[in-house]
């Protein structure tokens with residue numbers, strides 16, 4: 727299955743992608759995670775990307791297109807892929823179409839996870855991360871021990887771009903540059919809206935229903 731998980735910052739793309747990757751055994755490709763790994767490792771790409779990420783701006787298209795082109799050619803994508811956080815602009819979507827045509831793996835479905843802005847701000851400001859990749863929410867998905875990761879015992883921290891001013895900027899950038907992709911994929915007939923306001927399990931079940939009906 728070839729899937730894009732689409733939605734505004736905080737919609738639950740990463741949370742759902744993790745579960746879906748396990749359930750369907752397809753690789754979860756998060757451009758945000760790839761960029762953050764580069765920031766952590768201090769690579770040239772990471773140093774450049776951090777300037778944009780800390781301001782809540784998009785990293786330039788050509789950088790992301792290069793990342794995705796390389797990643798989709800890895801052998802694990804032969805059985806399918808799940809993109810999270812890409813594409814985010816029309817040029818990124820156009821480039822994706824070309825890349826997918828060359829590897830003969832066209833998109834099956836774009837899942838648009840819908841959550842109102844007010845709820846997004848609450849989700850992002852309460853999010854806490856662990857360096858092992860787990861993410862939590864202080865109210866909606868708290869760890870067993872406050873500030874400590876259930877999975878590895880690591881210390882939880884807040885993402886630099888989850889500060890309130892940056893969150894607002896990310897939402898504005900989403901509306902201006904990314905939201906137009908809803909029409910783009912809707913016109914292609916592959917967009918499916920998912921109500922992202924229920925519990926993590928509710929949303930997961932909705933998505934599985936859509937994906938299972940596509941498989942048949």
Ligand code: AP5
Nearest residue numbers: 735736737738739740741757758785811849853863925926
């Ligand atoms: P990225 O990492 O992709 O961030 P984002 O799109 O802003 O999305 P988030 O990761 O913040 O939200 P999510 O939808 O994954 O939500 P989550 O599951 O964590 O990108 C970061 C930056 O990198 C960008 O700003 C940009 O600079 C750069 N970048 C990345 N890709 C790029 C691209 N293609 N082009 C250009 N630049 C790019 O959930 C959020 C919180 O809510 C968590 O605490 C979670 O526990 C909680 N939660 C989840 N589901 C529920 C639920 N159902 N009910 C209650 N709480 C829930």
Ligand code: MG
Nearest residue numbers: 739740741758
């Ligand atoms: Mg995410």
Ligand code: ZN
Nearest residue numbers: 856858875878
């Ligand atoms: Zn951890």
